[in-house]
Amino acid sequence: MKYIIVNTSGSILLYNDSLPQTNPYSTVPRELTHNLNLWRPDSDAIAYGIDAAAPDGYQWVDLRSAWLTLTPRDFDSATHGVMWVHWERTTRFCPACGTPLLRSEELTKHCPQCGKDYYPNIAPAIIVRVDRGEKTLLARAALRPNFFGLISGFVEGGETFEQCVVRELREETGIEISNLTYFGSQSWPFPSGIMIGFTADYAGGEIKLGDGELLEADFYTRQEVLRMNIPKPFSISRHLIDQWLNKQA
Ligand SMILES: [Zn+2]
Structure with missing residues (x-):
């Protein structure tokens, strides 16, 4: 045990x-x-x-x-x-009526007042690597200014993962993509998310930082990326970057 x-x-x-x-x-x-x-x-x-x-x-x-x-x-x-x-x-109280929730055997929580059942809330977020010729897009975020990572963002209600990727790239960098391809996903317990990873190719637009989340963003060569502080090896962000680094140039 x-x-x-x-x-x-x-x-x-x-x-x-x-x-x-x-x-x-x-x-x-x-x-x-x-x-x-x-x-x-x-x-x-x-x-x-x-x-x-x-x-x-x-x-x-x-x-x-x-x-x-x-x-x-x-x-x-x-x-x-x-x-x-x-x-x-x-998740201690019913969001509908405020009554303290009881845990049921099925690992759900139950409201004894209004009868609703609750399950763990998982927040999905996309993360995307955008390649442009021999370069790939990396950015430094205001929340994590010490390293360069990929573009990511939370999925909004009513949005598909694919629409989220397109929106986040437009909002944060101003660029457009093609060949959007699913890469894989990773449970992301910081505190209760899941990251859905994609790769894409650059299709147009000039980098223009949009909503203040990014401090800088640009396309970098492999030689440049190897000298940068990039995410730790356990993360899907790093797996996406490593896949690109290991590609035949
Ligand atoms: Zn209730």
Whole structure:
């Protein structure tokens, strides 16, 4: 059994750089506990939320940093656990009538007043790599000014993923694309998203930063990108950039 213990910052508790195999806390809030096995039969992990000092030998670690030391399977469990605990913490009352929600056995929450059932809310966001000849589009965002990444953005209601890609590129960079192609997706527990990745080719327009989210954006060569600070290897953003870097020039 492994324990995914999550604090309100979304950090997880590690022991010797691994998920703990015993529970170091004697007091565990029942309402913040999830047996992930109920959701994924192959999982042997329990997740719960707590805010307490790390016991001796344990350390609170940011989930992005935990990727460096956890096995892929444990990182996947941790991702899953972090999202469940976030949902538990932020879904306490019925949005329709304000009554405290009760958790049902099926891992949903139920309002005893108006009878509605609630499921975890996942926020989808697109991320896209746009190639132009021997170059690709990278941008530095105001939220993460220390590295260059790809264009991304949340999907709006009534919008397809593909429409979202076109809109985000227009809004943030002013460019148009062709050959939009699905790449893959990644659960994104910061705090409860999913990233849907695409590639595309540049089709027109001049780069013009639109809505203030980006500090700079341009098309860069492989030699330039290799010298830049780019996203960490676990992210779909990095997978998209690596696929381009590994292409035959
Ligand atoms: Zn209600």
